[in-house]
Amino acid sequence: MSRPPGPRWAEALLPPLVALAIALVVGDLLILTFGQSPRIVWGVLLEGTWGNAYGMGQVLYKATTLTCTGLAVAVALRAGLFNIAAESQLAAGGFGAAMAGLALPAGAPAILAVPFCLGAAMTAGAIVGAVPGGLKAKAGANEVIVTICLNFLVLALLNWAVAEHLHVPDSLHTATIRAGGLPRLADVHAAFRGSAGNATVLVAVAAIVATWWGLFRTPGGYALRAVGLSPAAAEYGGVSLGRTWFRALVWSGALAGLGGVNYVLGYKRYYEEGFGFGAGFLGIAVALVGRNHPVGVGIAALLFATLSQGGLAVNALVPKQMMDVLQAVVILAVVASVPEVRRLVAQAVPRRP
Amino acid sequence: MAGIAKRYGAVAANVEASLEVGRGEIHAICGENGAGKSTLMKILSGGARPDAGTVVVNGRDVTGWGTAEAIAAGVGMVHQHFQLVPTLTVAENLVLGREPTARGRLVLAPALAEIAALCERTGLVIDPVRRVGDLTVGEAQRVEILKALFRGARTLILDEPTAVLSPPEVTDLWRVLRRLRDDGGTIVLITHKLDEVLAAASRVTVMRAGRTVGRLATAGATPADIARAMVGRDVALAARDAGADALATAPPRLVVRDLAVADAAGRRVVDGVSLTVRPGEIVGIAGVEGNGQTELVEAIAGLARVRGGQVTFDGADVTAWPVARRTAAGLAHIPEDRHARGLVLDWSVADNLVLGQQHRFTRAGRLDVRGIAAHAAAQVAAFDIRPGDTSLPARALSGGNQQKVVVARELGGGRDVRVLLAAQPTRGVDVGAIEAIHARLRAARDAGAAVLLVSADLGELLALSTRVLVMYAGRLVHEVEGRVATPEGLGPHMTGAAA
Amino acid sequence: MSDLLFQWLRIAAPYLCAAAGGVLSERAGIIALTLEGYLLAGAFGAALGALATDGPWLGVAAGIGAATAVAALHAAATLRFRADQVVTGVALNLLVDGATTFVLRRVYDSSANSPRVEGFGSGGDLGSPVGWLALLALPALWWLLARTRFGLRVRAVGEAPEAATTAGISVARVRWLAVLGSGALAGLGGAFLALDQHKFSTGMTAGRGFIALAAVIFGRWDPLRTAGACLLFAAAETLQIRLQGTAAIPSQFTEMIPYALTIVALATLAGRAAAPAALGKAES
DSSP: OOOOOHHHHHHHHHHHHHHHHHHHHHHHHHHHHTTOOHHHHHHHHHHHHTSSHHHHHHHHHHHHHHHHHHHHHHHHHHTTOOOTTHHHHHHHHHHHHHHHHHHSOTTOOHHHHHHHHHHHHHHHHHHHHHHHHHHHHHHOOOHHHHHHHHHHHHHHHHHHHIIIIIBOTTSSBBOOOSSOOOOBHHHHOGGGTTOOOBTHHHHHHHHHHHHHHHHHHSHHHHHHHHHHHOHHHHHHTTOOHHHHHHHHHHHHHHHHHHHHHIIIIIIISSOBTTTTTTHHHHHHHHHHHTTTOHHHHHHHHHHHHHHHHHHHHTTTTSOTHHHHHHHHHHHHHHHHHHHHHHHHHHHHSOOOO | OOOEEEEETTTTSEEEEEEOOOTTOEEEEEOOTTSSHHHHHHHHTTSSOOSEEEOEETTEEOTTOOHHHHHHTTEEEEOSSOOOOTTSBHHHHHHTTSOOEETTEEOOHHHHHHHHHHHHHHOOOOOTTSBGGGSOHHHHHHHHHHHHHHTTOSEEEEESTTTTOOHHHHHHHHHHHHHHHHTTOEEEEEEOOHHHHHHHOSEEEEEETTEEEEEEESTTOOHHHHHHHHHOTTOOOOOOOOOOSTTTTSOOSEEEEEEEEEOTTSOEEEEEEEEEEOTTEEEEEEOOTTSSHHHHHHHHHTOSOOSEEEEEETTEEOTTOOHHHHHHTTEEEEOSOIIIIIOOTTSBHHHHTTTTOGGGGEETTEEOHHHHHHHHHHHHHHTTOSSOOTTSBGGGSOHHHHHHHHHHHHHOTTOOOSEEEEESTTTTOOHHHHHHHHHHHHHHHHTTOEEEEEOSOHHHHHHHOSEEEEEETTEEEEEEEGGGOOHHHHHHHHTTTTO | OHHHHHHHHHHHHHHHHHHHHHHHHHHTTOOOTTHHHHHHHHHHHHHHHHHHHSOHHHHHHHHHHHHHHHHHHHHIIIIISOOOHHHHHHHHHHHHHHHHHHHHHHHHSOSSBOOOOOTTTTOSTTSSHHHHHHHHHHHHHHHHHHHBHHHHHHHHHHHOHHHHHHTTOOHHHHHHHHHHHHHHHHHHHHHHHHHHHTSOBTTTTTTHHHHHHHHHHHTTTOHHHHHHHHHHHHHHHHHHHHTTTTOSSOHHHHHHHHHHHHHHHHHSHHHHHTSOTTTTOOOO
């Protein structure tokens, strides 16, 4: 098979690159309003993220969660659906992992305990995904609104469970899990000491590979992509729309749930209210900038994690919220330039009717 | 109005087309699908600009005008797909865009009186406070006509106005149109139903392949005269090849019994159709489009919900089977709309070549990527699909090559095809591809498939079919041996005139 | 008793304004996910405006202006650039959240709270005169949609944009105005919130925009029914506050009420049939 021709690459890569350029300019302006030098601030940002082991560990930690929620959104989008509930699926996954880790006896062998906890996290996320999936398949309910509502419902439910029943006195978190914890990067190399980076990053890499495999190498993924691009053609090809929607949202929920492992099994070893704040919504941005491709999602997750950690690094010079603004600018620039770029590419390459 | 002639677009929708309609006349434009009728009317009503030629209305050169100017000059279009807002009332729809207001406030009272007067004058009776979404199709059409008249139209263009109407509603429509004519209005009626031409119009302009090929008075004309002009002597019928009769005694492979399919509005668009197709036989379905052929094919393919009746393949009742199971049982389907149904346009040719057969290319739960690539390479060579790069998106191919991808998927690669549904298999396809596709259909037939062919191209039907059935208003109204069928013989049945 | 009534109305006021914006935007065919951002921008603009000018009404105007500016971004992205409405909505919410905090730090060197905003002082039973405007927002919108030329056109472009185009209406123009109006209405709600709480604090809208959106859907895109939904959701919240500590029902469950009702409404046929037909679809 030969390589796809140039314009398809342009269509995929141009929007994120344009977006980054715009974000840099906006960032410069914001930095200047604080009377700082853009060159110095960007320098500090890079130094504080990729310039030392601690920063790198933090970036990897944040990128791990974002990879999972980004993959979740990407899988749903490949089926033509918006999953805005990655936020609560992430929390549910963390909760599931913590419950599993608490249920196990102390000293349970990791080879059994870790897969058990991972499975619990994915199952919890998948259950949250099954709700919009089932309502879409059976009643045609708009998944955007259902997933938005579901975020509030699930988070309130989890908060109630922790606040009323499971919390350690005077805290918002559960007891520490007895088994299923994952090693921290600092356990491997002392330079990472203090950073939250942990072995879940390997789980995220595995999730990228598995998602790529599932989407592009299995008949189920083939059917899912057909439904996303052309429901009428998929139906003609013998694919059930309702069943595919359901499966896509369950799969999506499981991926987001997996992200909860990062905090619960890898970092703190307990579930805490609000641990994933915003990572689910940012997953939409990650999927968008990664153009819904698993590898692209991984790269975009690193980018957004760098911005987020970089915000902390430069906080003394400019407010870290500058990075929130830049993240939003990147999303807006990508989403607004995709149709435009598609039009330009279409004009550049005359298509036969 | 006098003297319109124009060319339109790179795709020659109109070539040297012309139209002359006198004031106070009901004038029909007829021709087959794709003859250029709608394009010509779009130009007249301001919805499109001509590349060449002139449009003169009431002695004024108005070439290239827009919708607003056309409305202002009293030329109104009644669209086939109603341009109405279903959630608004009749009156709100009528005033939309030129609402009577007092300081931004809607003042509907005078408009209501005006509407009542208009209803009275034209005989188009409708309650202006009803919601358009609650109206029947016939009533909605009255609103569409009223909307044009309310905007001051003196020349009304109606695009296939009867396609959605029941017979009594049609009679009613003619009455209204005559009344409008008697009132001094001019009516242009686009249709391909010959009985309508004779029933309603005083003169008819016949179009074929974008050209105006004739203008005759309906007084004294017969349906056969018009049908001859529509189909044309120059449609060279491909050599007839009805196939061997050897299998004529074999048990039928595809049996459809009393099949009924309803549309979203609950009308029976397929109304009690029964047919059989034997192995080694091509059964052609002739008919003006929109008489239920699409729904019939989709129902046999498992894509439309069946209201009643039964479909069997080789004696097995498949009526309740999902698409995938029918495909596994040997169903091949060349769908009518290759862009919406037949292809995932953003996908590569290789991926499109396994759509619906993805499970055949699965080994131990994974897609056999090499197998798919090899399959694609083989099909591209066997079906002469160009360009031969199987990683190109289907979108980048020409219409003919896109259709070859569909045909290759359905008929190529050693599939055991038992039932083949071919709907408009050569629409929008170049001559070379047409021949190749016809050869493939014949090969499938000779290999023992039962082929059901639906086509708006009579030449194609007559060239390929063992038997020809005519579908009209959801029913099969005529059957004839392929070798003795003629366009002249089929025409009256297709237009309901022989019923 | 009247104490309870006014507490209820004060809770309802931001919902009523934002939901009015939601109805206007969605009836024109543009998804109103950005209500949260409009509210927050409105609150921020009102607090800063009132502090800078010492005039509460100028604050209200500034709040409306800030929210309308965000709405203009939304309209430009979705109408001019045909960007996806859902993604744009999510991004703008994120943008407003980040930008308000950023500016707060620039202006007041705090990333949590603005200085105290006197606003309308005690402001009477409803907290501020803006509250009365809030109560009128949805009835006024009902009148606008049902009785004016603009309202008729909004209903037409949200339902059948092609039919509106053939009738000579500029769909983009009507949608631009509807989105800007939606920002202004929600901005008013945000201004009420900031003046009622006498400050701006980061993320102070706390999901109120989404509750308003839920009310729009639960009210089936009808202004008066949406008003009912807002009052219902506010009543649940009022009761929860009143019963705090005494009731057997945990607060988390009363928080769920709007969202649970909305999902139920969507899952039943009624919720689907009522949505504007062209909602969320880019104009071709």
